[in-house]
Amino acid sequence: MKKSTSLSNILQLVIPEEKLHPILDELNYVDVGRKFTVYDLFLFLGEASFQQWNGYRDGEQRMAHSGLRSVDHSTLSKKAKDVPYELFKRLMNVMIGLCNRKTKRVLGIPKELLIVDSTTISVGLGRLPWTPIKGKKAGVKLHVGIIGDRTELHKVTETTGKEHDLNSCKDLLDSRYILVADRAYGKHKLFDLYQEQENRQYFVIRLHNNTTFTNPIPRNRKRPFSGSVEQDLTCQLGKNKALSENLFRVVILKDPKGNPVVLATNLHWYSPEGIAAIYKKRWQIEVFFRWIKQHLNIPKLFGTTENAVYGQLYVALLVYVLLKLLFEQGSATVHFSAKLTFADFDRLFTLQRLPLEWRIYLTNAVNLITRI
Structure with a gap:
């Protein structure tokens, strides 16, 4: 494959298609698609999040330009509805395990913070009738734990919008950290x-x-x-x-x-x-929620089923983890005169206008990631 700094090409190198096969086997899902596979959907959702596409119809017009296999919007919708979102949740955890620094068992008192909270993505009741919130609103929740100071994604789970945060807290706990919550x-x-x-x-x-x-x-x-x-x-x-x-x-x-x-x-x-x-x-997690909503298209849900909604959200979070790692490793690699903020890195990467030193770094970055 020709080296490229596009997100989908980096995704293909970091999470190659063969990594999906054992997960699909565990989920008893048989991918019968030929023109558009589960892996094609994964790459589409990654680019759609990164480039903030407006939906399946908008993505249909942009796929070929981004180097993705082109299909019509109805094929995208059917595939997203069919593929179990647990696949994308597991891929996100693969990325977290690949990208985050390994935490050794703490002997004694932990020093780092695990900041926990949830965010609700709401839409009109007509779009998600299976998850009503209040009145004419519907929505889903992402329950998230991040590592303080490093702002690394640690654990995530999903529920409908009405679920109380307390019920999901047990899925986010980790005694290696000090839990911080509201x-x-x-x-x-x-x-x-x-x-x-x-x-x-x-x-x-x-x-x-x-x-x-x-x-x-x-x-x-x-x-x-x-x-x-x-x-x-x-x-x-x-x-x-x-x-x-x-x-x-x-x-x-x-x-x-x-x-x-x-x-x-x-x-x-x-x-x-x-x-x-x-x-x-604790304010760091509020900043995190604001960032992913502004930069990863999270409030703009494409589909209307559990698989489509949660699958899109988990791929968006996977993209965040990858971007965070690319930025942190790049900051430690490029000359101080080429330093960028995370916001500038994301913006220039999306526009394909990164400085030359950053582009050179990205062509070699995957080798650094896979050696972690």
Whole structure:
């Protein structure tokens, strides 16, 4: 194959077609397509996400120009409806395993953060009648865990829009990291489970402001609080049936608007300012959601079935993981005078206007990736 810096060519080198075959066998899916295969659909969804195509009809006009096998929009739609989305979910996990730095088992206290949250992609009820949300709206959720500071995608699962975030949290947990989450994940009985399981799950999770503190004990402190921290105490959480069995630490601070932010944690040896700093990093996942919605076409769902919708979303996330790796390795390779921001790299790559040094890097980048 002639070397190219187009996304589909890089995808073919990083995830060749033979990687799909064992997954399809496990899923008991037989690809009967000849003119347009499952692998062709995978490449189409990758380019459609990267170039932000408007749908199957728009993609039909652009496929040939992007080096993809051309078919009509009805063939695209039928194939996307037919192929189990679990295939693309597994391919995304293959890419995560290939691209993310390998995490060794942490002995002692983990230092890195696992930031967890969900985002909803909503449309009119007529398009997705199988997943109503409220009124005339329908939608699906992506429940995501990212590694803080590195903003690497770690785990993802999917649900319908009505599913509570708490129900998917167990699929995102990893005791090698400190879990950081918002109020939707603040169930007291789960805190007991995190504390008592064999590999303790450390966490910093925001509580509802009306949470009851049972038998609170202020923590000793020789110096006044700094920053936005106002209180630091140890207590049981909740009352009656919702009362936690274990004691947890509660740190209360003020947000920039003066509203209280109540944090629960089992990190008893951190300073309260350190706990506050950990929680403030939760904002990184909001930035991540905003970026993928703006740059990977995620709000523009092409199909109307589970396979079509979730398949498109998982390929888009796979593209994010690949772009992140290409950018980080490129930043470490090119001369400092050619450095780019991630946003500029994505924009110029999409327009095929990357500086020469970056284009040279990309022609050799796949060899670097496959040696990881």
